[in-house]
Amino acid sequence: MQVQLALSKPVPTGLSEELIKKSVYCSPHLKALSISADGATAVLTIDREDQAAAVSDKVSRFIGVTIKGYRKFDRKVVFQNDIAPVYFANAWEELLRRNWAYDSGFGQVALAGTGFDLFRYFEDVFVRMAEEAFRARHYRFPTLIPAEILGRCSYFSSFPHAITFATHLHGDYDVLDQFSTANKEGPLTFPRLDALEAPQYCLTPVVCYHCYRTLQGQHLTPEELRVFTAVGSCFRYESHNTTTLERLWDFTLREIVFVGSREAVKERRQVCMDLVAEWLKRIGLRVTFETASDPFFTSDFSERTYFQLVSDLKYEMRVNVSPERTIAAGSFNLHNDFFGKTFDIHSGNGAAFSSCIGFGVERFVYAFVCQKGFDPAGWPEEVQRFVKDPS
Amino acid sequence: MNTNTALSTSQLEEDLRCLVAETGGIAPAFDPKAHFYDELGIPSVKALHLLYALEDKYNVHVEDQEFIQANTLESLRAMMSHLLEPGN
Numbered sequence: 001m002q003v004q005l006a007l008s009k010p011v012p013t014g015l016s017e018e019l020i021k022k023s024v025y026c027s028p029h030l031k032a033l034s035i036s037a038d039g040a041t042a043v044l045t046i047d048r049e050d051q052a053a054a055v056s057d058k059v060s061r062f063i064g065v066t067i068k069g070y071r072k073f074d075r076k077v078v079f080q081n082d083i084a085p086v087y088f089a090n091a092w093e094e095l096l097r098r099n100w101a102y103d104s105g106f107g108q109v110a111l112a113g114t115g116f117d118l119f120r121y122f123e124d125v126f127v128r129m130a131e132e133a134f135r136a137r138h139y140r141f142p143t144l145i146p147a148e149i150l151g152r153c154s155y156f157s158s159f160p161h162a163i164t165f166a167t168h169l170h171g172d173y174d175v176l177d178q179f180s181t182a183n184k185e186g187p188l189t190f191p192r193l194d195a196l197e198a199p200q201y202c203l204t205p206v207v208c209y210h211c212y213r214t215l216q217g218q219h220l221t222p223e224e225l226r227v228f229t230a231v232g233s234c235f236r237y238e239s240h241n242t243t244t245l246e247r248l249w250d251f252t253l254r255e256i257v258f259v260g261s262r263e264a265v266k267e268r269r270q271v272c273m274d275l276v277a278e279w280l281k282r283i284g285l286r287v288t289f290e291t292a293s294d295p296f297f298t299s300d301f302s303e304r305t306y307f308q309l310v311s312d313l314k315y316e317m318r319v320n321v322s323p324e325r326t327i328a329a330g331s332f333n334l335h336n337d338f339f340g341k342t343f344d345i346h347s348g349n350g351a352a353f354s355s356c357i358g359f360g361v362e363r364f365v366y367a368f369v370c371q372k373g374f375d376p377a378g379w380p381e382e383v384q385r386f387v388k389d390p391s
Numbered sequence: 392m393n394t395n396t397a398l399s400t401s402q403l404e405e406d407l408r409c410l411v412a413e414t415g416g417i418a419p420a421f422d423p424k425a426h427f428y429d430e431l432g433i434p435s436v437k438a439l440h441l442l443y444a445l446e447d448k449y450n451v452h453v454e455d456q457e458f459i460q461a462n463t464l465e466s467l468r469a470m471m472s473h474l475l476e477p478g479n
Contacts, residue, residue, distance in 0.1 A: 071439060071442070302439060303436035303437070303438070304435075304436055306439045310438075310455045310458075336429060337429060
């Protein structure tokens with residue numbers, strides 16, 4: 001059924017897309033949301049009539065809180081590789097047909113053959129950049145991260161919708177015996193609701209938090225700059241927005257992380273932006289670097305978004321997957337001294353500053369085939385060199 | 392065009408000091424050269440509140456980029472002083 005909701009305050013121009021994307025977290029009974037062009041009305045598609053009032057109330061509160069105090073601020077484009085690729089329309093289906101990718105479950109994808117060769121190419125580019133341009137130190141971090149660390153980094157309050165908790169059964173003979181008996185066959189069953197421990201760990205949503213943790217309590221000299229690089233599986237729950245290789249629950253994130261003085265981390269971010277721009281021009285991917293904000297799901301959305309956008313704290317690498325649509329395949333981020341203060345890291349006489357560059361490897365693979373197609377003979381020579389399995 | 396009558400520099404700075412302290416949740420006796428967010432500990436989420444408070448109090452439109460660069464009391468006073476000049 002459809003419900004028309006007259007909004008007490010109209011949705012500001014440019015915010016509808018953000019609201020629609022986040023509306024998947026309002027209620028499992030909300031199947032779609034659209035907002036009228038004038039922003040005055042929301043149209044809700046709800047799967048159960050008896051839930052209409054409750055869902056409408058949630059959506060109304062969600063929209064009200066999100067638009068409260070919103071100040072429109074246009075995104076700034078700082079780089080554009082303005083070329084016109086010939087797009088491949090059904091890239092996801094073609095990846096599956098060629099067995100370059102396998103659907104491994106909700107928000108999970110396996111890569112194989114030339115699909116994996118592309119993954120290795122992108123990883124090689126990022127690793128070489130970290131090593132050659134920044135002399136980064138390599139790290140390998142766990143997939144689990146203590147909930148206490150995410151809490152300290154304000155992850156729980158900023159991104160509650162994206163968290164993936166890790167837990168286990170109670171170490172209790174009766175709990176384990178009942179669970180084992182109930183699961184001798186068939187789908188997963190929990191015979192007792194209290195069988196699970198309260199989670200103390202999560203699946204990590206980012207790589208860089210692990211880096212700051214290694215510097216806990218350290219004092220860097222004013223000239224000292226620590227440079228990390230690491231790759232890991234990261235986890236962000238995306239609900240109904242999960243799709244193809246472009247929005248996964250379980251994805252691969254390569255990061256280059258800088259910790260030091262304000263000037264040094266900002267300068268390294270700019271150097272990295274220039275290097276990535278040069279590389280993307282060389283291989284001929286249509287891309288735009290523009291200011292962006294994180295997907296905050298908080299009552300102070302307007303305040304956080306405004307400060308991030310107006311301060312140029314985040315630039316996204318938005319790569320086209322069609323003439324009209326782009327995906328954020330990576331980002332260049334400044335955190336000011338947030339992590340320096342959070343982890344008690346000093347640079348000279350004050351808190352250390354940090355910046356990080358993140359590359360979503362699967363998204364690069366996806367955008368690449370959308371723009372370059374599936375015949376390696378037509379790909380740039382530096383990409384072709386990675387093709388071991390032309391099947 | 393703003394409708395404010397001319398304020399002396401010291402009066403404007405004192406008014407702004409009170410506004411920053413109240414909006415940012417800090418004591419009013421702070422260094423006019425200190426960075427609001429990095430040194431005085433004003434949470435960055437308060438920036439938007441400060442911007443709206445300035446626009447409301449002085450009945451002017453403040454450009455976002457100028458506002459975010461005016462991150463000390465001294466620079467904020469200079470920016471507002473310019474904005475409040477007759478003819479602006």
